[in-house]
Amino acid sequence: MNVQTKIEEQLAAADPEVEVLACEEVGRDTLRLTIDHPTGVDLELCERVTNHLRDILVDYGLEVSSPGPRRPLTKPEHYRRFLGRRARVRTREARDGHKSFTGELLGATEQEVTVAADTGVVSIPYSDINRSNLVEEGSQ
Numbered sequence: 001m002n003v004q005t006k007i008e009e010q011l012a013a014a015d016p017e018v019e020v021l022a023c024e025e026v027g028r029d030t031l032r033l034t035i036d037h038p039t040g041v042d043l044e045l046c047e048r049v050t051n052h053l054r055d056i057l058v059d060y061g062l063e064v065s066s067p068g069p070r071r072p073l074t075k076p077e078h079y080r081r082f083l084g085r086r087a088r089v090r091t092r093e094a095r096d097g098h099k100s101f102t103g104e105l106l107g108a109t110e111q112e113v114t115v116a117a118d119t120g121v122v123s124i125p126y127s128d129i130n131r132s133n134l135v136e137e138g139s140q
Contacts, residue, residue, distance in 0.1 A: 003031065003060075007053060011035075014052040018045070022072040030061040034072055041066030073132040079108035082134060089115055089124055089132045096122075102135060 004023035011018045022034040033053075037045055046064040053062060073079050073087060088102045095101075096119065103117035113132075114123045 003056070007031075007033065007056065010056075011049065011052060015048065018049060021067055021078070022074055026063070029059070030063065031056070032063045032065070034065055034067050036067050036071070069134065069136050071134045073113075073134065076108050076110050076113075076126065079105055079113045079132075083108065086135045087115065087132055088135050089113065090130045091124060091128050092130045093128065095124070095128070099130075 004020065007023055008020050011020060017037055019036045020033065021036055022032075024032045026032045033049070035041055035045070035049055046066075049064050050057075050062055056062060071078075071082075073082065073089075079087075083105050085105055086103065087105050088100060090100045091098075093099070098117075098119060101115050101117035101119065101122055101124065103115045105113065106116050106121065107114035107123075112123045112125045113129070114121060
């Protein structure tokens with residue numbers, strides 16, 4: 001079982017309304033955890049999540065934070081929730097000479113996301129996505 005799955009399972013049991021948006025390794029022994037909650041993320045929630053994950057802290061340092069305005073998009077339901085909003089989708093490999101597509105989220109199935117990028121409408125399979133996040137209006 002990978003670390004993110006373990007974290008998601010522990011939080012689902014301890015605090016089911018906390019959603020893990022991203023879990024990234026930063027350096028060799030630190031995890032950066034981005035979380036969300038229906039009522040928002042504050043310092044108290046970050047502390048509570050850290051306490052729920054005490055056994056993880058044996059092997060890793062842990063940074064817990066809110067998604068902020070550039071919220072990461074990591075699951076099909078994240079893309080669906082923000083249809084109509086602007087996002088930046090970065091691919092693992094170049095597609096038609098581009099690895100980054102910024103534009104309005106038009107659609108999201110279980111297999112791919114569709115973006116109205118500056119280069120045209122593009123559908124990108126989730127397996128080809130390296131990283132995605134919402135962008136603030138007017139930014140690239």
